Amino acid sequence: MIILGIETSCDETACAILEEKNGSFSVLANIVSSQIALHSAWGGVVPNLAAREHLKNILPVINEALKKAKLSSNEIDLITVTNGPGLIPALLIGVETAKTLSYLWQKPLIGIHHIEGHIYANFIPLERNKVGVNLKSQISNLKQIQNSKSEKEKGEEIKFPILCLVVSGGHTQLIFMKKHLHYEIIGETLDDAVGEAFDKTARILGLGYPGGPVISTKATEWTSNVHFGHSMSKITLPRPMISSKDFNFSFSGLKTAVLYLVKKNEKLLSDKNFVSAVCHEFQSAVCDVLISKTMRAAKKYNPKTIMLAGGVSANTQLRQQLGASVKDELPHASYIIPDISYSVDNAVMIAVAGFFRYKSEKNKKGLRDNWKKLATSANLKLN
Numbered sequence: 001m002i003i004l005g006i007e008t009s010c011d012e013t014a015c016a017i018l019e020e021k022n023g024s025f026s027v028l029a030n031i032v033s034s035q036i037a038l039h040s041a042w043g044g045v046v047p048n049l050a051a052r053e054h055l056k057n058i059l060p061v062i063n064e065a066l067k068k069a070k071l072s073s074n075e076i077d078l079i080t081v082t083n084g085p086g087l088i089p090a091l092l093i094g095v096e097t098a099k100t101l102s103y104l105w106q107k108p109l110i111g112i113h114h115i116e117g118h119i120y121a122n123f124i125p126l127e128r129n130k131v132g133v134n135l136k137s138q139i140s141n142l143k144q145i146q147n148s149k150s151e152k153e154k155g156e157e158i159k160f161p162i163l164c165l166v167v168s169g170g171h172t173q174l175i176f177m178k179k180h181l182h183y184e185i186i187g188e189t190l191d192d193a194v195g196e197a198f199d200k201t202a203r204i205l206g207l208g209y210p211g212g213p214v215i216s217t218k219a220t221e222w223t224s225n226v227h228f229g230h231s232m233s234k235i236t237l238p239r240p241m242i243s244s245k246d247f248n249f250s251f252s253g254l255k256t257a258v259l260y261l262v263k264k265n266e267k268l269l270s271d272k273n274f275v276s277a278v279c280h281e282f283q284s285a286v287c288d289v290l291i292s293k294t295m296r297a298a299k300k301y302n303p304k305t306i307m308l309a310g311g312v313s314a315n316t317q318l319r320q321q322l323g324a325s326v327k328d329e330l331p332h333a334s335y336i337i338p339d340i341s342y343s344v345d346n347a348v349m350i351a352v353a354g355f356f357r358y359k360s361e362k363n364k365k366g367l368r369d370n371w372k373k374l375a376t377s378a379n380l381k382l383n
Contacts, residue, residue, distance in 0.1 A: 002028075002071065003078045003358075004101075005351030006062070008094030009086030009114045010169070011035040011045045013057040015065040016347035017076075020355055025125055028069035030341075030348050033057040040209045044199060051089035058097050073105045078367075080354025083111035084380025085170065091376040099371040108367030111374045112353045113382050114345075115171055116183075118309040119164050120356065121338040121349035158336060163303035165294045165322070168310030169195030169210075172249050172290075174297050175382070180356055183382050186297060187247025194286055195312050197251035201258050201282055205275055215279045216315055221272070222280035235261070235277050237285045239292075247297045254285055287318050291325050298330055305334045314343040 001021075007014040013033040019026045035053050039045045066072065081098035084091060095111070102109035162177040172194045174187035192200070195212060202211025207218065237257050240250040258278060268274035298306060306326050308319065319337055326335040342348055361367060 001077045001355070002075055003080060003351040003355055004062075004065070004076045005112075005347035005349075005354060006058075006079070006081040006094045006098050007114075007117070007345055007347040007350050008054045008058065008090050009082045009084070010090060010345060011039055011050045011053075012345040013054050013061050013093075014345065014347035014350075015058075015061045016351050017065050017069040017071065018348065018351045018355070025352065025355075027124070027348055028071070029065040030346060031061050031065045031068065032346055033061050036210065043203055043209050045087065047087040047089045050087060051093055054090055054093035058093055062097070062101075073101070076105060076107055078354060078358055079105075079107050079109045080112050080350050080357075081109070081374075082114050082117060082350055083374060084113065084377035086114055086378065088376060088378045091378070095374060095376050099374055102368070102371040106368065108358070108364065109370035109374060110354045110357050110361075110367060111370070112350045112357065113380055115166055115168075115173070115175075115310075115382050116181075117349040117353045118166060118168065118311075118313075118338075119175070119177075119307065120353040121309060121342040121346075122164075122307050122336045123158065123352055123356075124339065124342055124348060159304035159334065161301065161303045162305045162307055163294070163298050163301055164307040164309055165290060165313075166310045167194045167290065167308070167312035167315075167318070169193060169199065169312075171310060172251070174247050174294060176297075176301050176303070181360055185382070186301070187249065187293060189249040189251060190241075191250050191252035192255060194249070194251055194290070195310070197255045197286070198312070200255045201279075204255070204259050204262055205278060206269060207275070207279075212312060212315065215283060216317070218276045218279035219283045219317070221276040223273075223276075235281045237261075237281050239285050239288050242289050242292050247293050249289060249293065251286070251289075254282070258282060283315070283317055287315075287321050290318065291322050294322065295325055295329055298326075298333065303333060305336055306330065308337045309343075311344045313338060314340045 003018045005016045015031050017029040019028055079098050079102050081094050083095050160179055164175045166173040170193050172189040173185055176184040176186050198215055199211035202215055207214045240253045323335050326333055
């Protein structure tokens, strides 16, 4: 089966082509056109500018993917596209393009929730990713679910139930999965998403956009031997809601704490040691909260697998510290993380999620008419 995926939910124009054969995936093409240089001047993504760039790049990106995969449109079996959540002007370019191709090529079409794509990035098998996935067992698992039988199957490499920590620019959620394509949101942010907090903090510190990578880099430059005088020998930021009894998050107050700290010490912004110290403490505060909540949720829900997903899952400190916590506190649970290249927005994850959606669909013939009715939604619910 050959699957073409399209992703345009924000500022990445992406197209990927996957082949599923004998129970395994091969990534035949993964093309991403980034708009970071364009939006960095504005300190964030401008929706209409993003849409304009998507419109300019979408067909060249798709053609490049087909060329790299050495395939024609006749050889595509399924088209998948992100239809929400995201920026409506950006989503429309991808969805309308996918609908047009579905009509012209007479191919089935499936819309994919962006966060579902991030979750299923963990199911992409890679040689360099020690945690590969046996698709035969996953497909069999899916069939068992459809027949109302036990989800458990011996030998599957990713076992249910799964607890997934989703961390991105627009989402911070703890999602519990008892089976494929079944999501229960047990915790989420009450204000800023963690990726948004990274971006806003970077802006406060004058580090530019996007904030995640630059804060992570600056944090590694921090040294505990640096002091800033008697008035501020140590930088300490709050860990919002770390002790709350629920599994929700809040990062707006943490960002505000950075703002007040900087306003009180504006002269120190020119001191790279001060900036690196703030970045280190901010990143540590974020990781402490995320990991604490995930561990408490895991002890309540008893998952067999802990997953990390979303753009912020590329953060090295978060990946390492969450892994260490799982090993120490949940020795019987597996820890699965996506390859860093598939942590950020891409179309491979959309194609993978589309594969599982297609396998679960009872009326596959009806998917050929999806070009008539597939709609976009900025606030699409995960279900």
